[in-house]
Amino acid sequence: MRLLTVGPRLVTNATSTPLTITGVGLSKAKALTLGPPASKTLPLVVFDDGHAFAKLPAGIELGLAPEAIVEASLEGGEGKTELRFINDTRFPDLVAMTATGDGKSLVVVSTTEDRVYVLELATKKVTAIAVGDGPSAVAALGATSVVVTHLYSPELVVIDLGVAPPVVTRAPGPRMAASILIEGELAFVTEHARDTVSALEVKDGFKEKWRTAVAMNPRAMAMTSAGLAVGSLQTGEVELLEVATGKVLGSAQPKPGTPIVGGTTQKYAQYVMNGKAPRALVASQRASRTSAAASSRRAPRRTPASPSRSGAAARAAATPDATKSAFPARRLRAPRARRACPSSATATSRCASRTARPATSATSASSASARFARSPAARSASPTV
Numbered sequence: 001m002r003l004l005t006v007g008p009r010l011v012t013n014a015t016s017t018p019l020t021i022t023g024v025g026l027s028k029a030k031a032l033t034l035g036p037p038a039s040k041t042l043p044l045v046v047f048d049d050g051h052a053f054a055k056l057p058a059g060i061e062l063g064l065a066p067e068a069i070v071e072a073s074l075e076g077g078e079g080k081t082e083l084r085f086i087n088d089t090r091f092p093d094l095v096a097m098t099a100t101g102d103g104k105s106l107v108v109v110s111t112t113e114d115r116v117y118v119l120e121l122a123t124k125k126v127t128a129i130a131v132g133d134g135p136s137a138v139a140a141l142g143a144t145s146v147v148v149t150h151l152y153s154p155e156l157v158v159i160d161l162g163v164a165p166p167v168v169t170r171a172p173g174p175r176m177a178a179s180i181l182i183e184g185e186l187a188f189v190t191e192h193a194r195d196t197v198s199a200l201e202v203k204d205g206f207k208e209k210w211r212t213a214v215a216m217n218p219r220a221m222a223m224t225s226a227g228l229a230v231g232s233l234q235t236g237e238v239e240l241l242e243v244a245t246g247k248v249l250g251s252a253q254p255k256p257g258t259p260i261v262g263g264t265t266q267k268y269a270q271y272v273m274n275g276k277a278p279r280a281l282v283a284s285q286r287a288s289r290t291s292a293a294a295s296s297r298r299a300p301r302r303t304p305a306s307p308s309r310s311g312a313a314a315r316a317a318a319t320p321d322a323t324k325s326a327f328p329a330r331r332l333r334a335p336r337a338r339r340a341c342p343s344s345a346t347a348t349s350r351c352a353s354r355t356a357r358p359a360t361s362a363t364s365a366s367s368a369s370a371r372f373a374r375s376p377a378a379r380s381a382s383p384t385v
Contacts, residue, residue, distance in 0.1 A: 001029055001077035001078065003021065003023045003073060003080065004022045004024070005021070005022045005023075006019055006021050009082070012086045013058065013086070013088060014089055015133065016055060016058045018053060018054075019032070019042070019053065019054045019056055020051070020053060021044065021053065022050055023050065023052070023074065025077075026049055026050060026051065027046055027049045029052060029075070030075055031075040032044055032054045032072060032073075033073050033074070035070055036070075037061070037062050037063050037068055037070070038062065040060060058133065059089060060085070061089075064087075064090060065087060066090070067085060067086050067087055068084075069085075070082065070084075091112050092113055093111050094117075095109050095110070095111050096136065097138070098139055100140055100144055100145075100146065100161060101143040101145075102143040103121075104144075105118055105119060105120050106121065107138050107159075107161075109148065111134055111151070113128075114135065115129060115131060115135070116129050116135060117129075118161060118166070131148050131157045131168075132152075132155050132170075133150060133153040134153065135148050135151075136149050136150060136151045136178060136179075137177060137180045138180070139180040139182045141158065141182055144160060144161045146158075146159050147180060147182065147187060149173060149174075149179070149180045149189055150173070150177060151175070153175070154172060154173055154174060155170050156170065156172070156173035156200075158171065171206040172206070173189065174196075175191065175193055176191045176192045178190045178218065179218075179219045181222075181223065183223045185201060188200075190230065191218075194213070195213060195214060195215070195218060197230055198211040199211075199243075199246060212246035214230050214232065214239050214241075215230075215232035215234065216232055217234045218230050218231065218232055219231060219233055220280050221281060222282055222290055224240070224285075225285055225288060227243055228241040228243055229290050231281055236253055236254075236275025236277060236278065237274075237275055238290070238292060239251040254275050255273075256269075256270050256271065256272055256273075257269060257270055258272050275292070276294045277294055278294050279293045279294060280292070280293040281293075
């Protein structure tokens with residue numbers, strides 16, 4: 001019984017991973033042994049004499065190192081190989097944050113560590129709380145509680161921070177959840193597995209009230225006076241849903257004239273073509289307006305008579321004949337006369353072949369003049385006319 005390979009050879013301790021084992025005489029093998037710092041024994045499922053399978057569990061403790069090389073071998077067999085573990089559970093990836101309703105604490109989500117961090121603002125004390133597999137978003141519930149959604153485990157985790165130690169309860173929820181918004185007695189959750197938005201009744205154990213299919217990869221949400229606004233990371237549009245039923249009331253995208261706030265591209269608002277992945281939505285009930293935060297807006301690099309032109313350039317673009325006064329032509333220096341060919345017959349033949357030129361058309365002559373006008377020689381020529 002001899003071990004040959006174990007794959008994949010690069011694995012993470014953040015999620016469970018199936019392993020494929022090849023070797024000789026595996027029908028007699030019982031387990032795969034992982035050396036320190038993993039120090040695990042994994043039972044084998046044997047397929048035939050040369051192939052077997054095992055499941056690497058999530059959450060293997062590897063210490064504080066960013067990665068570790070772990071030796072793998074068959075229990076009671078020959079041969080060894082190595083697995084490279086990436087220590088993702090010790091690498092915080094903070095993806096979402098919210099304040100509790102009473103404003104006393106901040107709750108931060110770390111997807112890779114499967115936990116949330118609670119920061120008490122008055123004392124600066126930080127407490128880590130384990131949640132489900134792949135936490136993705138968090139929202140405040142009441143004065144002291146928060147609700148956490150997950151990517152990989154179909155559940156919602158409710159954490160009551162008003163007691164010590166915090167009380168954690170769980171309820172069914174959508175898998176691949178991307179965001180959560182709690183308004184009144186309803187919790188709205190977006191998910192990317194089926195590209196839907198669901199409304200969950202908070203007081204009824206987060207029972208689903210309705211589910212609506214929306215544009216691809218929904219994430220950003222905001223409650224407006226007209227309904228629930230949902231932004232799509234793929235199409236860039238913002239859809240409006242009826243709160244009571246989830247019915248799609250309409251959709252909108254940024255268009256020419258939509259104001260651009262921030263950055264240095266406000267003057268190109270009239271050239272906006274469509275949306276760019278709304279990262280966040282904020283609704284103002286007083287102004288009856290919803291603002292979208294995005295990475296960029298599409299605008300042309302150069303446009304005739306664009307707002308960036310001013311002065312003579314703008315007047316030249318407005319009137320066809322104004323270019324002569326806005327950009328006056330330069331006087332071209334006369335070309336130097338060609339040197340005469342020598343008198344000998346051989347030299348004269350070579351010279352004539354070098355100096356012979358076909359008749360130039362008006363187009364080529366104007367092109368040559370244009371090239372000369374852009375050359376350094378033109379800048380040092382006589383004054384303009």
